[in-house]
Amino acid sequence: MSTDHGHHIDYPDSTAPPPRLEVVATVPGAPPAPEGAEAMTILVTLPPGSPGAPPHRHSGPAYGYVIKGEIVFELEGEPERVVKAGEAFWEPGGDVIHYQDGNHLTDEESAFVVTMFCAPGQPMLTVVSAEELEARRDRRAPR
Template identity: 85%
Template sequence: MSTDHGHHLENPDKSGPPPKIEVIGSVADAPPPPEGAEAMTILVTLPPKSPGAPPHRHSGPAYGYVIKGAINFELEGDPVRVVRAGETFWEPGGDVIHYQDGNHLADEESAFVVTMFCAPGQPMLTVVEPEELEARRDRRAPRS
């Protein structure tokens, strides 16, 4: 994080302690949302062993926070990583394929909250067809 995002709020009425503000994730040089974007925040709950959504993309950037459990997260060109409760993730949207967002746990639910900035008139999520996945196979990070 290159910018100091620390915050301290005075409490003028002194009826209780001031709120604690803690930065839990930050994205330097984040892509701007599409012009006229609709921002939406959704809660995704994944049952044990759920693979999540099929490979897809978003029309704008998305920023998320895992609130429970752990998820497998994979964007085109990056290796799969596990994002655990209390950790954040983001994706730039646009042409980048989001390969995985499934539950990492076989015996517990996992859940995350994500805010997406969708281009006007576009769906929140567009599934990538198998033919395109095959054509872009060389862009996917090696899998172990």
């Protein structure tokens, strides 16, 4: 994700300072949302040490921003990484397995906001079976 878009808005009739717009992240070439997708924004709060959701997938892309703490984030084919407060993440959805989204901290909460573009009539999250995880084991980055 890149962040090389700077923005400034002039507001000539205001005596207060103008708003500051800061691009946190962009996703060049991001996959399109499923046709007729429902955009859904959720707040996820993880208690200390929470493993988060079990391995799962989403029917469309998801874009998130960590607002507090640190999360462990791992997508199929990518090494796990820690995303800290003030940082963003994204996943393409579809067939890609999202292995981890747990709290990296054992002594405090972590929280993130995520906007997902869900295919109509499909749940926002589908848990992946143990059998499928085993069948796709070679697609997970070495740990």
